[in-house]
Amino acid sequence: MKILVIINSTHRQNTMKIAEAMAEAAPITITDVENADKYNVRDYDIVGFGSGIYAGKFSGRIVKLIDKYLEDLKNVFLFSTSGTGKSKYNDSLVAYLNENCKNVLGSFACKGLCKWFIFALVGGIGKGHPDTDDFDAAQKFIEQVLEKYKSTNL
Ligand SMILES: Cc1cc2nc3c(=O)[nH]c(=O)nc-3n(C[C@H](O)[C@H](O)[C@H](O)COP(=O)(O)O)c2cc1C
Known part of the structure; x- marks a missing residue:
């Protein structure tokens, strides 16, 4: 079982922290978008894409890589961190992957501290996140991803 996780985590490394928590519970290789081409996604059983949410969306660099691969x-x-932690930010990419007949094993979202621009004026949003509960939830999520992989790849 080999899992590649490609992330864009440029604001505060929040999404990277979630990826690292997942990697404690599963055989995951993590790469950032800049280095993703050094890997061949065909060598991996599962590929995860993680991103901070910027102006309501996954990083455009992740979206481009999904198209490329x-x-x-x-x-x-898919997984994301955002100031609000809303899972709806993942929905359009989940739909896109489903439309393209990919086996979507799960979608995870949690809060990540944001102190950007106007949010800084109120001390930031997503304060204190990701926290240990988020890391636990991310680990449970990746365990469910593995279960779904096993049950759908018999
Ligand atoms: C330019 C910018 C735009 C953002 N837009 C949103 C947004 O639309 N909704 C939201 O909930 N959080 C938003 N955030 C907060 C980030 O999604 C959040 O801090 C996330 O955890 C950053 O992930 P990263 O540290 O892995 O880059 C924004 C942050 C930045 C810097």
Whole structure:
């Protein structure tokens, strides 16, 4: 079982922290978007894409990579961190992957501290996150991803 996780975590490394928590519970190799081309997604059973949310969306660099690798992706999952922690930020990419017949193994979202611009005036949003509960939830999530992989790749 080999899992590659490609992340964009440029604001405060919040998404990287979630990826690292997942990697404590599963055989995950983490790469940032800049170095993703050093890996061949076809060598991995599962590919995860994680991003901070910027102006309501996943990083455009992640979206471009999903398109670039689309043909070679089979089993995928998505995760994000954002000031509000809303899972709806993942929904359009989940739908896109489903439309392209990918086996979407799960979608995870949690809060991540944001002190950008106007949010700094109120001391930031997503304060104190990601925290230990978020890391625990991320680890439970990746365990469910593995279970779904096993049950859908018999
Ligand atoms: C330019 C910018 C735009 C953001 N837009 C949103 C947003 O639309 N909704 C939200 O909930 N959080 C927003 N955030 C907060 C980030 O999504 C949050 O801090 C996230 O954890 C950053 O992830 P990272 O540290 O991995 O880059 C924004 C942050 C920045 C810097």
